[in-house]
Amino acid sequence: MAERTPGEMTEPETPDWSRRQFLWGLGGLAAVGAVSLFGRQALVSAARSIFGSPITTGAVNLYAFDYYYVPNYMVWRVGDQMDVTFQNQSHTHWHEWTIGRHVNEAYFQAFGELPADAWKVDFWDGVPVTLSNPYKIDNFVPNKALVTYKGPKSLYNITSGGDFSPTLKPGGSLNLSFRVPDKPGIWDFGCFVQQYIHYRTGMRGVIKIVKA
Amino acid sequence: MESIIFGIVWIVLSVIGEWAARILINHDPLYYTASNIGLMVEHAFDFILVVLLPIFAFVVVSFIWTMVRFRVKKGERPQLPKHWTKSNRWFVGIWIMGSILVNLMFVLHPTTTATEHFFALEQPSAPQNRHAIVVDVTARQWEWIFSYPQYGLTQTLNANGQDMLELPVNRTVKLVLRSYDPYHTYDQYADVIHSFWVPSWGIKEDVIPGETRILYITPTKITSFSQNPMSRVQCAEVCGPGHPWMEAPLNVVSQSTFTRWIAQQKALQSKG
Amino acid sequence: MAQTLSTPSSAPSPSTRRAPMPPVLRGFLWAAVGFLILNIVVDVVDPFRGHPFVTGPSATIGWVGALVGWLLGVGAFEGVALPLFGYPSRWTERTTGWRRYFEYSTDHKVIGLQYLGSAMGGFLIAGLVAMLMRWELMSAHLTIFHYPTNYLTAVGIHGTIMMFSVANVALLGGFGNYMVPIMIGARGTAFPKLSGISVWLVPAGILTVLFSPLLGAWTTGWRGYQPLAAQDPNGILFYYLGVAALTTSTFIVALNMVTTVMFRRAPGMTWGRLPLFAWGQVTVGLLVLIWIPEIQATFVMGLLEKLVPFNFFTATGSVLSYLELFWIFGHPEVYMIAVPVFALWNEIIPVMSQKSLFAREWAVIGLVFVMLLSGLVWAHHLFTNMRNSEILPFAFFTEMISIPTGFAYMAGIGTMWKGHVRLTTPMLLVLMSMFNFLIGGLTGVFLADPIVNMQLHDTFWVVGHFHYTVIGSIVFTGLAAVYYWLPKMSGRMYSEFWGKFLAIALFLFFNATFSQFFLLGLHGMNRWVPAYPRYLQPMNFEVSIFAFLLGLAFVAQFVHIIWAWRKGAKAPENPWQARTPEWFTSSPPPRDNFPVQPEIVSSLYIYGAEQPVAVHMSAEQELAAARDSNEGGEHPHG
DSSP states (O other), rough: OOTTTTTSSSSSTTOOOOHHHHHHHHHHHHHHHHHHHHSSHHHHHHHHHHHOOOOEEEEEEEEETTTTTSSSSEOOOOOTEEEEEEEEEESSSEEOOOEEEEEEEEEEETTTEEEEEEEEEEETTTOOEEEEEEEEEEEEOTTEEEEOOOOOGGOOHHHHSSSSEEEEEEEEEEEEEEEEOOOOOEEEEEOOOOTTHHHHHTTTTEEHHHHH | HHHHHHHHHHHHHHHHHHHHHHHHHHHHHTSSOOBHHHHHHHHHHHHHHHHHHHHHHHHHHHHHHHHHHOOOOOOOOOOOOSSOOOHHHHHHHHHHHHHHHHHHHHHIIIIIHHHHHHHHHHHHTTTHHHHHHHEHHHHHHEEEEEBBBGBBBBBOOOTSSSSSSETTSOOOOEEEEOOOOOOTTOOOGGGEEEEEEGGGGGGEEOOOBBBOOOEEEOOOOOTTTOOOOOOOOEEEOOOOOTGGOOOEEEEEEEHHHHHHHHHHHHHHHOOO | OHHHHTSSSSSOTTTSSSSOOHHHHHHHHHHHHHHHHHHHHHHHHHHTTTTTSOOHHHHHHHHHHHHHHHHIIIIIIIIIIHHTTTTOOOOOOOOOEEEEEEOOOOOOOHHHHHHHHHHHHHHHOOOOHHHHHHHOOOOOOOOOOHHHHHHHHHHHHHHHHHIIIITTTIIIIIIHHHHHHHHHTTTSSHHHHHHHHTTTTTHHHHHHTGGGTTTOOOOGGGGOOHHHHHHTTHHHHHHHHHHHHHHHHHHHHHHHHHHHHHHHHTTTTTTTTHHHHHHHHHHHHHHHHHHHHHHHHHHHHHHHHHHHHHOOTTSSOOOTHHHHHHHHHHHHHHHHHHHHHHHHHHHHHHHHHOOOOOOOOOHHHHHHHHHHHHGGOGGGGGGTTTTTGGGHHHHHHHTTTHHHHHHHHHHHHHHHSSSOOOOOHHHHHHHHHHHHHHHHHHHHHHSSHHHHHHHTTTHHHHHHHHHHIIIIIHHHOOOOOOOHHHHHHHSOOOOOHHHHHHHHHOOOOOOHHHHHHHHHHHTTTTOOOSSGGGGHEEEEEEEEHHHHHHHHHHHHHHHHHHHHHHSSOOOOSOOOOOOOOGGGGGGSOOTTSSSSEEEEOOOOOOOOOOOOOOOEEEEGGHHHHHHHHHHTTTOTTO
């Protein structure tokens, strides 16, 4: 393009739009676009390692979408009183919230070992927790948690099998109040409904529990 | 003269092609076929292959002929004749009639013959279908659930606790295909289209929410995934993130093994 | 971005002497403003629990604002909106320089190149996505995509961009806009302003689909099919919206082309003399005018099903209706791609053979009958879905459509027979295209048979089949058209050695890649799976290697074409000794295509030593030429 004279064939009083502005602008937009598609997780991790994460305490909203949680990373402190409102934002899918360590795997003939149903260690074992405001509960498995129910128990659709797991219908919500137990370290959380596929397609998160 | 040499080359190449196709057909171009419908598919496939080979050869030979025989060298400007032929009644006539005849033949055979044969096999009143083993196949996101109402089995599982389909060889089975989630009937969005496919059986049938589809089929070989990985129940229509893993083991076994398996499943069910 | 944001972006005022913002950047800025305004309005009117800033409804309405902002920003504000409402506009059309390709224009040649550029951009983006997919499929489990939703979204983006912004755009919007008016001896198109706007819908549509993952994954592939789409995350909304923009663009192209061919032909350009490529555009134009509105209505239903929801297509509605409605459009869509390709074969073959087009009337009849039959075959996409009683009629029409398709081959082979065939790069690419499409067609015969279809449906056999038909037709022939008309569009010549070398490389890698898809399909490889049983892994690995080489071959082609465009040797006036009118004007053609109105005095496809030149331009025609350009109205302030 070097042979072109700048500003050819335009009216003399208005200068032509700038080629440099055009190229830099498009380049900048392309870079922003690429980061927005591929780099968000890297950005978040970098920010987290530079600035650290604030400790979450008290009232927390935990939203379930298709197929991810907001937030998907939390820092809790042992002994803090937590008041988690777990809310299913999906219009179409039921979601659960389980916390644990070491995901179980099973053997599938055509695909080998894949994540299957929930955790080898259930975070909620022996943890006292109070449930309230149940709305559109698909089912609830208390497992070995020490649960106190507020309101009529029938609304919780209590059942058995698997880890501690409140499962919400689309639009459902539930309050969980508990004191963070003395189980420091990294814990994973995830949703294993619909044949564990929600977990396998990324519906998971991390809770880091720090000592008081 | 040009046309005659062309014709000879075409015929020779077609014959070689048919000879190669014969070898392929003897080795089953579908890799592995293990059901009565699969055999129909294989025969139709072979027939189409045999008919299409000379057509393929004709077009390809004409391209190569053009590139070799009618090519002018770079820079060469041969004198154009006063008039070129604009058409050739015989060539056009034979081409059009030929393509119509070949296509009509395909419509009659294998399309209509095989499809009608398939419809006949699928008639509920057909003799072999009246004593078929009934299997209710429920597709949900993302799982195949098999139940055997004649044996009172609601969900059959393998040693790993995964759903599995087991059938005796050479007995007609009636697959009743439905798509819904029996555990979450409140959620109408959970029901999507799945497709029941067993690659070694040569058939797939879509499973549509709100419809009940019935498929009669007779497995003709004792087989399983470990014997041939095409023997598996696989969802073939994309149905969301779990689609790739929507697969279930299939065992086709002898009648006596099947009877034992049923007893074992019954015991398992009464325990759990 | 800071410097662009600080530039005042309103209409040029006489007092300011600052350079205006580049129109494309202003388009992005106005799009962002439009999105924010409408998004916030919806947030206020229709808040969602938890109050997220972007919800499904807000993104949908916000996108409309973004699209309007984008179109006005790239120049429709000064070029169309201000004059339309009677305000003074200082907009003048640029007639030279590279900048005119990056702003609103009413010159069909600029618009054609804008369409071609968008199609090439879409091809590169979607091709890159395909490379990622092949990388994933090198192993039997999830690797680079982590989650199946990511992979399935990539499949959808690849298919949608390739179909709606490459296959539908390159030959219709691109070469249609650029070449058809010149080929019929017209000095402009019928709707230049509308056409100038419609081309900017293509980048908008591509970017909408490309950035759909920002709203969430979608798993349906390029069909966006219900009922699955209704339960997908919100990314599916951007599928429907992006495709709405792209199909609207295609619709406007068809409207413009059909009208132009009907009403702006040169004197003597009778329907009997009409160039085959123009015939192809008219038949495709009719297909588009009939079927695009149908699918747009369907996509609107799909969008509302997701947003409202309506339960049109869930188990309580009519589950199969969406797929039926989709394929009623979907199969004509295949012929929207293929018909201009058939036309181009028989456009290029007589020129390169210097021989009269063989059985011309049958070649045209073939195009028209393919168009008519294409509306009767759709349900062969649904042999495994639909009722048995409906199978046979559709199998019949599907098998019959190969007859008119064959006429294109008959005319081509008859023309080449005993001709003086020059194996130039475009000719070589046409032969390769005919070979690939032949494979695509013959493998389609297996699929047309309902019984065989029950095994092959939804497997890689189908994937191989349609890549042979689509790449085999549009991409190979599209490249042939680029090489054929490169001397016309740029005035420069490509390198014959590199052209042929790259064409052969492309052909070999293409066949090595996609021929194995048939074997994978027969062996039990189903579609839409990032994880698959391990026994299929070795062949998939090998296919991926060839696919990467194929990708490189495409990039090399584009590099060569761009090089030739800018640095190639000067091309002679009529390098192929063609007879169609586009070769009877300068290269590249002037703003009004011809110095005076040309007249067509003889057939365009009859070669021979005594054949008179078909295009006649005389001074007497100047009067008609002047009248013609006044009627066209391309110069509102000229």
